[in-house]
Amino acid sequence: MGKDRILNFAIRYGFLILMAGLVIYFSLAAPGFGSAISAVFILQSVAITGILALGVTCTLVVDGFDLSIGSVATTALMLSAYAMVVLEMSAFSAVMLCLIMGAVVGLINGILIVKFRVPDLLATLGMMFLLIGLQRIPTQGNSIATGMNLPDGSVAEGTFSPAFLAIGRHRVDLFIDDFVPVPVIVFLLIALAIWIFLGFTRHGRLMYAIGSNERAASLVGTPVNRYKIAAYMISGVMASVGGILLAARLGRGDIASGNNLLLDSVAAALIGYAVLGAARPNAFGTAIGALFVGILLQGLTMMNAPYYTQDFVKGAVLVVALVFTFYLSSRRGAGGKK
């Protein structure tokens, strides 16, 4: 009995306790870590990854997977730059264009998977390749910045509008002037929205039902295909939001940015399985997972760990989290009723 309770407690709160332990350790070991500025810095560092991770969480919930999120984000980055710099569109039009692009990519992913029965990993892998290639074609593989030479010999005269740059760079006053960056606010709002959507609406509940037993969900009258497509569309739109924020922060259409987005965000979503012993995709866990990685990296950086150890650390966290989820939860399952 006692052993069971300890195990249950460990599964439920182990990850959060570990995270609290890390925060305390870093605060003591690295001067400056335990400050509000450092907290905002961590949030800022995980905001874009976190938004993508929340999108991929929706596809994980319906037992799917979206490998194209990273390339959707970079496509949004390039598209917004192209729209403003080359086509000289307004910030608003550029943002809308990117969001529509994300939704359309999600729609195509969904249709490939649902109607053409392409396995999710393969469909989105194909889409990833396609987008990586596509975003290079209009600029012949070059990054986009004001004053660049265009293929037809003219010079691009458009600029990133200040309104657009503000999305990535403006800081909102909160206790301290110019404190919380806009991307952090966007991240927190999206996390809240997806948490409510997946956890507390009937649509979210049906999506979990589809992920758990698709056939049973269909036999109670759930339009399974529509929900699956919707999940990929949410994922696509989230990824393009991430791309827009990245573009606004960088201020140029940098072809080489965003290489790590896919792996980082998938890791965050998978780490989220371990939070509160959920053992399934969930928005709260995903947000915590993204934060966990952010805290760890920030702490290690402040303790002078070299940057090239970062991926190793992320990988190690992911493996530990997966063991938490699958091994411990299965032990609990075998132990019978609570």
Next chain:
Amino acid sequence: MTKSACQIRGLEKSFAQNRVLRGIDLDLRFGEVTVLMGANGAGKSTLVKVLCGYHRKDSGTLELDGVPYDPKDAADAISKGVVTVHQTIDDGVIPDLDVAANLTLNRLTEPGAGFFVRDRKMRAEAQKVADSMGLTMDMRTRVGDLEVADRQMIAIARAMARVPQVLILDEPTSSLSATEADRLFNLIDRLRDQGVAILYISHRMSDIRRIADKIVCMRDGAMSGFFDAAPLDYEGAVRAMLGRSMAEVEIDPAKGGKPVLELRSIKLTEDTAPIDVTVRDGEVVAITGLLGSGKTRLAEIIFGLAQPVGGGMQIDGKAYMPGHAREAVRAGVFMSPKDRGTNAVIPDFDIANNMTLPFLGVFSRMSMLKGRQQKSVTDRMIEQIGIVCQSNADSILTLSGGNQQKVMIGRWLIEQCRVLVLDEPFQGVDIGARRDIGSHIRRTAAGRATIVFVSEIDEAIEIADRIIVLNEGAVVGEHINKNIDLGMLVAQVSGLSAQARAAG
């Protein structure tokens, strides 16, 4: 007298409190087909699983040709000469490989098998196996492209490549057509002539008549009948299989009010007779028949999962032809499907969410779920239908089969419907839960038409006002559930009367 190939004495097996096999005695003889009959839950499949090494016996003795036999696992059983062909064919073959590879697959794992696969040699060997079994298909065809019967033959042929002493066939004809089944029987005849002892599990009368040398019946984990005197007493066997449970529920059959669901000349396939059935308000109609009689197809048509070849349906006089489960639910037709594990249970959800799944719209405002209301309705249903659980927040997987089934049926009783379809509601359900479900369905029957699809006659007698018998896709009998002529019912289910008509 033929020798005993496999001798079973006092075999017992329990799962926790549940004594599934209570002292089985059985002899399988060389060159003889022993047919094993038993209702759902009689313990047939447990017996098979002990024989083929999937479960270990608790007590009792097993002997193979006089040598003690206690298989550790499936491979051990096969190496000792006990080969089993399971009900689901695709467990036995690898669809992506060709016929030759499938027939010689086990050679690849044998000690001494070379590193490289030699196609030509493999095909030659496969051809030899195929010839000995009378298989004629091209060795290079992908098995996935073959018909079901051919796939089944290949599974059996590969099993035979091991030269077994005992061959166990678990409902092998359940997905075969009549002509396909014929080919299987010819194969069985050939194996019998080669001296193999065959245990054949089925309750399809036509199969049994065709191949049985001996019939044994199981009920509640014990042997309940043994027939080997020619001519075999088939009806006696069916009675022994169903047993005393028949008369335990008294039903006063209701006539029903005005017609609710009317099936008009529904044709299941091109060459079956049209089906006309009317189900009335407040009436519970059981549609029974063997596997392959068309029950499942008919249930699917009513719920919009399949389309009939011809004919139409009406609900309350209005035309009804759903194209999807969703449309059926909207028209007030609810169905609890068979095989709850694959078709109904959401394993990740607790009882409350499983119960309310079809009607989440009712339990939400502006899409936001009202969890408290979900729980209170679930609690009421748990109370009414008698679900044994700690609370509505238990994971569905912690419940026993019977209680899971109560949740699956309870979910469709939350809202009032016009037509309630229950497909095999007593599958994998213990007798107590079965009674609970049956009496609850009858209690709540007013205000809707209820159709129950069951393959066991006793289940039909327990729940229905009226019993309709399907055979080979056509209605062959109809009985008001009062003083039923059991002999006739059994004959209709097994297709005896149809054959008598054809002969006369």
